[in-house]
Amino acid sequence: MKSREVVLARRPVGMPAAEDFAIREVELGEPEPGEVLVRNVCMSVDPYMRGRMIDRRSYTPPFAVGETLTGGAIGRVVQSNDPDLPEGEHVESHQGWREAFVAKSTGVRRLGNLEAPASAYLGVLGMPGMTAYVGLLDVGALKEGETVFVSGAAGAVGSAVGQIAKIKGCTAVGSAGSADKVRHLTEDLGFDHAFDYHDGHLERQIFAGAAEGVDVYFDNVGGDHLQAALNCMRPGGRLPLCGAIAQYNATEPVPGPNNLAIAIGMGLTIRGFIVSNFNHRRGDFMRDMTDWVTSGRLKYRETVFDGIDKAHEAFIGLFTGANTGKMVVNLGD
Amino acid sequence: MKSREVVLARRPVGMPAAEDFAIREVELGEPEPGEVLVRNVCMSVDPYMRGRMIDRRSYTPPFAVGETLTGGAIGRVVQSNDPDLPEGEHVESHQGWREAFVAKSTGVRRLGNLEAPASAYLGVLGMPGMTAYVGLLDVGALKEGETVFVSGAAGAVGSAVGQIAKIKGCTAVGSAGSADKVRHLTEDLGFDHAFDYHDGHLERQIFAGAAEGVDVYFDNVGGDHLQAALNCMRPGGRLPLCGAIAQYNATEPVPGPNNLAIAIGMGLTIRGFIVSNFNHRRGDFMRDMTDWVTSGRLKYRETVFDGIDKAHEAFIGLFTGANTGKMVVNLGD
Numbered sequence: 001m002k003s004r005e006v007v008l009a010r011r012p013v014g015m016p017a018a019e020d021f022a023i024r025e026v027e028l029g030e031p032e033p034g035e036v037l038v039r040n041v042c043m044s045v046d047p048y049m050r051g052r053m054i055d056r057r058s059y060t061p062p063f064a065v066g067e068t069l070t071g072g073a074i075g076r077v078v079q080s081n082d083p084d085l086p087e088g089e090h091v092e093s094h095q096g097w098r099e100a101f102v103a104k105s106t107g108v109r110r111l112g113n114l115e116a117p118a119s120a121y122l123g124v125l126g127m128p129g130m131t132a133y134v135g136l137l138d139v140g141a142l143k144e145g146e147t148v149f150v151s152g153a154a155g156a157v158g159s160a161v162g163q164i165a166k167i168k169g170c171t172a173v174g175s176a177g178s179a180d181k182v183r184h185l186t187e188d189l190g191f192d193h194a195f196d197y198h199d200g201h202l203e204r205q206i207f208a209g210a211a212e213g214v215d216v217y218f219d220n221v222g223g224d225h226l227q228a229a230l231n232c233m234r235p236g237g238r239l240p241l242c243g244a245i246a247q248y249n250a251t252e253p254v255p256g257p258n259n260l261a262i263a264i265g266m267g268l269t270i271r272g273f274i275v276s277n278f279n280h281r282r283g284d285f286m287r288d289m290t291d292w293v294t295s296g297r298l299k300y301r302e303t304v305f306d307g308i309d310k311a312h313e314a315f316i317g318l319f320t321g322a323n324t325g326k327m328v329v330n331l332g333d
Numbered sequence: 334m335k336s337r338e339v340v341l342a343r344r345p346v347g348m349p350a351a352e353d354f355a356i357r358e359v360e361l362g363e364p365e366p367g368e369v370l371v372r373n374v375c376m377s378v379d380p381y382m383r384g385r386m387i388d389r390r391s392y393t394p395p396f397a398v399g400e401t402l403t404g405g406a407i408g409r410v411v412q413s414n415d416p417d418l419p420e421g422e423h424v425e426s427h428q429g430w431r432e433a434f435v436a437k438s439t440g441v442r443r444l445g446n447l448e449a450p451a452s453a454y455l456g457v458l459g460m461p462g463m464t465a466y467v468g469l470l471d472v473g474a475l476k477e478g479e480t481v482f483v484s485g486a487a488g489a490v491g492s493a494v495g496q497i498a499k500i501k502g503c504t505a506v507g508s509a510g511s512a513d514k515v516r517h518l519t520e521d522l523g524f525d526h527a528f529d530y531h532d533g534h535l536e537r538q539i540f541a542g543a544a545e546g547v548d549v550y551f552d553n554v555g556g557d558h559l560q561a562a563l564n565c566m567r568p569g570g571r572l573p574l575c576g577a578i579a580q581y582n583a584t585e586p587v588p589g590p591n592n593l594a595i596a597i598g599m600g601l602t603i604r605g606f607i608v609s610n611f612n613h614r615r616g617d618f619m620r621d622m623t624d625w626v627t628s629g630r631l632k633y634r635e636t637v638f639d640g641i642d643k644a645h646e647a648f649i650g651l652f653t654g655a656n657t658g659k660m661v662v663n664l665g666d
Contacts, residue, residue, distance in 0.1 A: 051598070059568070059598040222594060235392070244594040256589025261555060261577045263605030265384075265392040270603040272596030 001028045001037065004308045005068040005098035012053055015249045015319060020053075021312035024068070028102050030079070036091075036105050037079035040331045043096035043308075044072035044122040045315040046156075050248040059274055071096035072127055073331075074111070074118045090114055092121055099308050099331055115290050123156045123326030124300040125289055127275055131242060132160035132218075133285045134278040137168075139240035139271050140216040144169040147210045149229060152220030153194060154181035156300075156326035157242060160289075161218045162191045163298045173209035175202070175225065177321040184324060189299055202228035213237070221246045227257035233268055241272040249319060301325030307332075334361045334370065337641045338401040338431035345386055348582045348652060353386075354645035357401070361435050363412070369424075369438050370412035373664045376429035376641075377405035377455040378648040379489075383581040392607055404429035405460055406664075407444070407451045423447055425454055432641050432664055448623050456489045456659030457633040458622055460608055464575060465493035465551075466618045467611040470501075472573040472604050473549040477502040480543045482562060485553030486527060487514035489633075489659035490575060493622075494551045495524045496631045506542035508535070508558065510654040517657060522632055535561035546570070554579045560590035566601055574605040582652060634658030640665075 002025055009022040031037045049071060052063045063069055073096035077089045082105040085091075091108040095101045116125055123129060135157075136142050148165040152158040153174025162172035162185065174185050175197045185194035193209025202224060206214065213234035219226050222244025229239065247254040263270060292298035303323035305314035311329045318327055335358055342355040364370045382404060385396045396402055406429035410422045415438040418424075424441040428434045449458055456462060468490070469475050481498040485491040486507025495505035495518065507518050508530045518527035526542025535557060539547065546567035552559050555577025562572065580587040596603060625631035636656035638647035644662045651660055 059600075226593075227589075241594070241597050243597065247594065253591035255591050256560075256593045258586035258588050260559075260589045261574070261580065261605075263603065264574050264576065265607060266605065267607060267610055268605050270596065272594075272599065272601050274598060274600060277600055 001100060002026070003028055003098050003100040006308060006311050007068055008053060008063045008065050010065060011055060012050075012249075014251050016050065016053070016312070016316050018312060018316075023309055028100060031081040031102050033081050034104055034106075035081050035102055036077045036085055036108070037100065037102050038075040038091055038093065038095070038108065039078045039100045040073045040075040040096070040098065041090075042074050042119045042122060042331055043098075043311065043329045044126070045311060045318060045327050045329060046071065046128070047243055047245050047248060047318050049315065050319070069097035070094055072122050073098075074121050075100070080105070085110060090118060092126070097308075097311060115294055119302055119304070119326070119328045119330070120293065120300065122328055123302065124160055124293055124298065125286070128156035128326060129160050129289050130278070130282065130285045131275040132157045132164060133289060134275060134281050135218060135240040135242050135273060136161050136164050136216065138278060138281065139273045140218060140238045142168055142170060142216055146215035147171040147173065147212065147234075148216045148218060149173045149175075149206055149210060149214045149232070150218040150220065151175045151197070151225040151229075152243070152245060153185055153191065154324050155220060156323075158218070158220055159185070159189055159300065159325055160298065163189055163292075166190050167292060167297060171210065173206060173214070175205070175221075181324055184301070188301075197225070203231050206232045216240070218242060219244070223247055223254060227259055230257055230259050230262050230268070233262070233266055235266050237266065237268050239268060239270045241270060245319065302328045304328050304330050306330045334433060335359070336361055336431050336433040339641060339644050340401055341386060341396045341398050343398060344388060345383075345582075347584050349383065349386070349645070349649050351645060351649075356642055361433060364414040364435050366414050367437055367439075368414050368435055369410045369418055369441070370433065370435050371408040371424055371426065371428070371441065372411045372433045373406045373408040373429065373431065374423075375407050375452045375455060375664055376431075376644065376662045377459070378644060378651060378660050378662060379404065379461070380576055380578045380581060380651050382648065383652070402430035403427055405455050406431075407454050408433070413438070418443060423451060423454075425459070430641075430644060448627055452635055452637075452659070452661045452663070453626065453633065455661055456635065457493055457626055457631065458619070461489035461659060462493050462622050463611070463615065463618045464608040465490045465497060466622060467608060467614050468551060468573040468575050468606060469494050469497050469549065471611060471614060472606045473551060473571045475501055475503060475549055479548035480504040480506065480545065480567075481549045481551065482506045482508075482539055482543060482547045482565070483551040483553065484508045484530070484558040484562075485576070485578060486518055486524065487657050488553060489656075491551070491553055492518070492522055492633065492658055493631065496522055496625075499523050500625060500630060504543065506539060506547070508538070508554075514657055517634070521634075530558070536564050539565045549573070551575060552577070556580055556587060560592055563590055563592050563595050563601070566595070566599055568599050570599065570601050572601060572603040574603060578652065635661045637661050637663050639663045
């Protein structure tokens with residue numbers, strides 16, 4: 001069986017370009033004992049992957065030039081050499097950016113009966129959903145009645161953050177990058193207030209939805225959003241730092257907020273996190289989020305690109321605002 | 334009885350100057366029922382007071398121009414109209430920048446028998462000592478065996494931070510502003526490593542004392558120290574933000590650290606605090622710190638200016654590095 005894979009052809013400088021990626025076709029062997037052959041149904045592209053394309057020390061090693069990229073994917077077992085993981089099973093893996101793969105059955109996570117379309121397990125029921133969940137509830141220590149501001153609110157993480165806030169009896173304010181997205185947030189997802197950050201006046205817009213100030217600012221963006229949010233926080237506020245998409249493609253260091261000292265007098269907690277440090281909450285997350293999604297209390301949207309040869313376009317689209325909700329690459333059935 | 338007081342003559346712009354302050358002589362009345370007349374023995378000047386000289390919203394209202402400044406002071410009751418607070422008692426008050434005052438007895442804190450010289454209750458046994466204590470142990474959540482880096486390490490707060498770290502079985506690294514202060518830190522106070530920040534190469538110097546990285550960075554300085562420390566943190570590190578003396582006199586906004594996104598991948602917690610939010614820890618602090626000081630496990634030094642007319646010089650000296658340990662204004666006996 002053949003599989004097409006996406007290789008990092010060279011390290012992007014600034015905004016990633018098509019030429020930074022290449023397609024390679026590989027021949028897959030038969031699964032050895034304890035292995036399975038998996039055909040991916042869909043794969044994820046996520047903003048954090050941009051960081052791994054840079055050659056630097058971080059919490060995960062950088063992608064290597066000339067090697068196949070990796071990331072979250074949902075697939076089906078099409079050939080099994082492990083009686084405990086039969087053919088037809090859906091599995092989650094970190095073997096994305098490829099159409100199919102052979103791996104040890106212990107290296108994939110069996111999903112059991114799907115309670116939502118497979119792609120949901122890349123988004124609202126997957127890593128981005130869990131990032132929203134632990135970022136807001138654990139890192140942000142959200143309490144009922146508080147006010148949440150989230151940037152990148154129309155993205156996979158941000159749209160879940162605002163809706164979880166509402167489910168928890170809080171006020172949700174979000175920023176996004178277009179009038180359509182803003183409408184989606186308030187009309188479809190129940191945000192109390194949303195605005196297009198291109199209109200400027202970030203602080204005035206935040207206060208328009210959070211007159212008494214913000215208790216939790218969920219930061220997906222960094223840069224001017226973080227600086228503005230610092231000026232809008234209530235005493236004792238928390239700022240989970242989840243991402244800084246505004247500066248992922250910067251080629252020079254970007255100055256930090258010039259008002260960080262506000263954190264002293266206001267007693268603010270600014271806390272960075274990665275979801276993999278919260279695996280102990282996975283059970284709670286899957287139970288709550290599956291309930292919210294299947295009952296319709298929490299909605300999600302996807303932006304889908306079709307085919308492995310469009311994966312790089314989907315990835316680049318994350319930085320141009322091409323997605324509403326989770327960006328998914330469909331790899332067929 | 335007459336008292337001389339220091340008035341804010343005008344708001345400083347940049348580094349405070351002598352002309353920003355004026356001495357005023359006032360006539361004190363007799364204490365009414367429930368009041369006491371207190372003669373201050375010594376008063377405190379602290380970096381945070383610079384912030385209160387700016388006309389802006391913060392956790393305490395700004396000082397008013399033409400009004401007497403306030404701050405920590407230790408005094409003795411010289412005339413009492415409250416049988417519960419007899420003459421001769423030492424009291425702590427927030428009625429500094431003046432030689433004497435009349436106040437309700439409920440507005441001062443009775444110190445009881447002094448276990449150290451009165452001025453120690455402005456420093457190691459007072460607000461700066463408690464700032465070090467809760468900042469390191471509560472905000473910094475220090476654990477035995479960890480590595481602490483503290484900036485402004487020869488100051489009232491910093492020198493206590495490093496020594497508490499040692500008492501708690503940790504490694505202490507400090508930065509200060511002169512070779513003499515560096516020697517004081519390592520030879521007198523038991524820091525494992527100290528360096529003069531004027532020598533540059535902050536990160537290299539931090540790693541020289543913290544080869545495995547820093548678990549807690551106690552920030553008294555802000556600016557380049559915070560940026561360098563972020564690059565030296567271990568995963569899960571904590572950064573209590575206590576002060577930002579490097580920028581208190583800035584006339585333009587100072588850019589923040591350009592590497593704040595490190596906090597995401599490393600799971601860092603950056604938490605500002607003010608000591609008054611930790612009053613529930615006052616009993617623990619007084620018990621532990623009195624024990625450490627009287628047993629000689631924790632040493633302190635003072636830089637003393639004599640007389641109310643030197644108070645502004647003492648204050649300005651905080652920003653020129655004139656002090657080792659607590660800066661105290663002695664108001665006589």
